Amino acid sequence: MKRFLPKFVLSLLVAFGFAAGASANEGGYAWDKFPTEKMSDIAALQSGAKLFVNYCLNCHSASYMRYNRMKDIGLTDDQIKKNLLFATDKVGDVMKTNFDPKQAKDWLGTTPPDLSLIARSRYDIGMGSGADYLYTYLRTYYRDDTKATGWNNLAFPDVAMPNVLWELQGQRAAKFVEEKDHHDPSKKIHVFAGFEQLTPGKLDEQGYNEAVADLVAYLQWIGEPAQAKRTQIGVWVLIFLAMLTLFTWRLNAAYWKDVK
Amino acid sequence: MAEFREAPANATAGEKLLNWVDNRFPLTKLWNDQWGQYYAPKNFNFWYIFGSLAMLVLVIQIVTGIFLVMNYKPDAALAFASVEYIMRDVPGGWIIRYMHSTGASAFFIVVYLHMFRGLIYGSYRKPRELIWIFGCGIFLCLMAEAFMGYLLPWGQMSYWGAQVIVNLFSAVPFIGNDLSLLIRGDYVVGDATLNRFFSFHVIAVPLVLLGLVVAHLIALHEVGSNNPDGVEVKAKRGPDGHPLDAIPSHPYYTVHDIFGVSVFLLIFSAVMFFAPEGGGYFLEPNNFIEANPLKTPSHIAPVWYFTPYYSMLRATTDVMVNILCGAVAIGAILGVLRGGFGATGKVVLVVAAVVAGFLLKTFDPKFWGVVVMGGAVIILFFLPWLDRSLVKSIRYRPGWHKYLYGVFVFFFVILGYLGSQPPSAGGNVVSQIGTLVYFGFFLLMPWWSRIGTFKPVPDRVTFAAH
Numbered sequence: 001m002k003r004f005l006p007k008f009v010l011s012l013l014v015a016f017g018f019a020a021g022a023s024a025n026e027g028g029y030a031w032d033k034f035p036t037e038k039m040s041d042i043a044a045l046q047s048g049a050k051l052f053v054n055y056c057l058n059c060h061s062a063s064y065m066r067y068n069r070m071k072d073i074g075l076t077d078d079q080i081k082k083n084l085l086f087a088t089d090k091v092g093d094v095m096k097t098n099f100d101p102k103q104a105k106d107w108l109g110t111t112p113p114d115l116s117l118i119a120r121s122r123y124d125i126g127m128g129s130g131a132d133y134l135y136t137y138l139r140t141y142y143r144d145d146t147k148a149t150g151w152n153n154l155a156f157p158d159v160a161m162p163n164v165l166w167e168l169q170g171q172r173a174a175k176f177v178e179e180k181d182h183h184d185p186s187k188k189i190h191v192f193a194g195f196e197q198l199t200p201g202k203l204d205e206q207g208y209n210e211a212v213a214d215l216v217a218y219l220q221w222i223g224e225p226a227q228a229k230r231t232q233i234g235v236w237v238l239i240f241l242a243m244l245t246l247f248t249w250r251l252n253a254a255y256w257k258d259v260k
Numbered sequence: 261m262a263e264f265r266e267a268p269a270n271a272t273a274g275e276k277l278l279n280w281v282d283n284r285f286p287l288t289k290l291w292n293d294q295w296g297q298y299y300a301p302k303n304f305n306f307w308y309i310f311g312s313l314a315m316l317v318l319v320i321q322i323v324t325g326i327f328l329v330m331n332y333k334p335d336a337a338l339a340f341a342s343v344e345y346i347m348r349d350v351p352g353g354w355i356i357r358y359m360h361s362t363g364a365s366a367f368f369i370v371v372y373l374h375m376f377r378g379l380i381y382g383s384y385r386k387p388r389e390l391i392w393i394f395g396c397g398i399f400l401c402l403m404a405e406a407f408m409g410y411l412l413p414w415g416q417m418s419y420w421g422a423q424v425i426v427n428l429f430s431a432v433p434f435i436g437n438d439l440s441l442l443i444r445g446d447y448v449v450g451d452a453t454l455n456r457f458f459s460f461h462v463i464a465v466p467l468v469l470l471g472l473v474v475a476h477l478i479a480l481h482e483v484g485s486n487n488p489d490g491v492e493v494k495a496k497r498g499p500d501g502h503p504l505d506a507i508p509s510h511p512y513y514t515v516h517d518i519f520g521v522s523v524f525l526l527i528f529s530a531v532m533f534f535a536p537e538g539g540g541y542f543l544e545p546n547n548f549i550e551a552n553p554l555k556t557p558s559h560i561a562p563v564w565y566f567t568p569y570y571s572m573l574r575a576t577t578d579v580m581v582n583i584l585c586g587a588v589a590i591g592a593i594l595g596v597l598r599g600g601f602g603a604t605g606k607v608v609l610v611v612a613a614v615v616a617g618f619l620l621k622t623f624d625p626k627f628w629g630v631v632v633m634g635g636a637v638i639i640l641f642f643l644p645w646l647d648r649s650l651v652k653s654i655r656y657r658p659g660w661h662k663y664l665y666g667v668f669v670f671f672f673v674i675l676g677y678l679g680s681q682p683p684s685a686g687g688n689v690v691s692q693i694g695t696l697v698y699f700g701f702f703l704l705m706p707w708w709s710r711i712g713t714f715k716p717v718p719d720r721v722t723f724a725a726h
Contacts, residue, residue, distance in 0.1 A: 063341075064341065064344040064345070064347075064348060065348070066348075066349070069348070113549075114550075116344065117344070117548040117549070120537075120545065120548040121545050121546065121548035121549045122545065123537070123540050123545040124540075124545070125539060125540050130545070223548075224347070224354075225348055226347070226348070226354045230354065230358075230533055230536075231533060231534060233355075233533065234529065234530075234532075234533025234534055235533075237529050237533060238526065238529055238530060238533070241522060241525050241526040241529055242526060244522045244525075245519070245522040245523055245526055248515070248518050248519040248521075248522045249519055249522075251515050251518070251519070252515045252516055252518070252519040253726060255511055255512055255515045256512065256515075256516070256726045257725075257726060259302055259507060259512065259725060259726070260725050
């Protein structure tokens, strides 16, 4: 072991370094960082739930998510019934939209995807977490008259969904400049050069970012409602196993000290 | 046949019961043969923990699997939702599911390290060939388990991964289309595929796997373990008839393995509770989207433990087939000139090479890709006869052998990385080199393993008291 292991570990490190260097990601709008502290903020998760029910649930379902699971983010059955239950009257139901998928396909060209696992499915090793993506996506809509909906998006070009949050954000246009392509000087590429506010929204930029972060926190949470419990239990499990390891290490040493 | 024995008059109730059983079933004998009085070399190092860890992970997989099946629905319309039901509504379901999904990756990590241990210390050499062959069988079963189990969550990657791999079988000449139809049970991956994969995953393959594990252990405990020095400890026995450099597994390796198990569980739990997706490698992001036969993902890659072999498959292009033809030709020429064959042998060799070249150029490279991928695993079975080194352990082999093993591992890891990435021209050249290194390592082993200055092997194992 003493003679072989260092060389082996070194060669693995070299291999992984080589691999990491080759994975430089290119293309696409870089994702912003989702403020992860929102995940431990109950008020933010509740406000996200409200935004979700008001703005998303009209077209999208979260069909693996039950309304009464929101007790985990500090709501009572009564509160859920009074404030969040529009599409059904049973608090044990899953969050399903009444929007007919066939109609949706006719109107939008695609069926709105189920949002239960949207945050988990958008993770990209080179770009960021699924929450980073959603946080970026919901904040990079701009007016584009060439599209059927009149909207386009930087993080999801040619997206089928219009900006449903526009009354909060206001309408924005995107400015582009033409630049030479680094890889192919004969080509020109569009480079994003900032937004221009066309009409004001109900929220200022700071307020809108907060609202989107709340909504994304909620989406992240419904992707895995057990996640808070998971890390909470995990800490105790690791503490227990660390103590067990300490004990078994000494137990092992006690037996082996006689082996000559 | 053992004699009937009466328990002594002053025996405790427990001793009497054990005596009663022992007169009817060799319980004490089994325990002593397999573990209690099994004398193992005392110089085991870090690398020797992975066998018992593999056993532990096997138990984790079986037990969590039993509980998953209680709520999982092997039905294309219900499977994906039933997994989410387990994750959300079944009490403790998420822990069971994460244990099983993390366990799958842990199994391969542990088994790869276990196999690597065998490789560097020559644990497959005479008289342990059958242990190694049973082990290779276990590895094959494990791959079948992982491949078929991965379809069950019925996510996008499950579906399209299975589609790609099953389609490969259609490249087999003459029977390919019927073969892939037989595996799928349909013209595309569908409900019938899910049902038969479920059946194989929970019944058929685990039965074979368990049988092989038992055979692996019986063979090991019959022959005795190898050790990092590659010295046969049975050659030097003490007055009590036990090997001088060996100690009873119980209690010494019992406490040793319990320590190893706690360290392993610490790492396993850290992943399971704090990064169950394993950075997108253990649970792939695309698999959180339900399977959609009409929507092909832009990038389909198998789970990480298959990617080295997947790389070899993709590396087998037209160019690669030509290179393989060249390799066959060089092999034949060298064999004729230096092989020391008689006239008949030379003719057979040349004819075989011509036939091989003809077949290589006749069939679709995709088929040869499948052959290369399968061959990469099958070749492991022959390792005991490929290695003709004068000593077992890497410790007493020529120094440059260590670097050769390093290069082998390096390319295996690189192949694994490239297999997880979208295909690229540069990556393909590297994976072709990697494939040649992988096969060259094994196929040329009968020659290179004899070259160099070997160090003298000691009579007794090297052991520093703790």
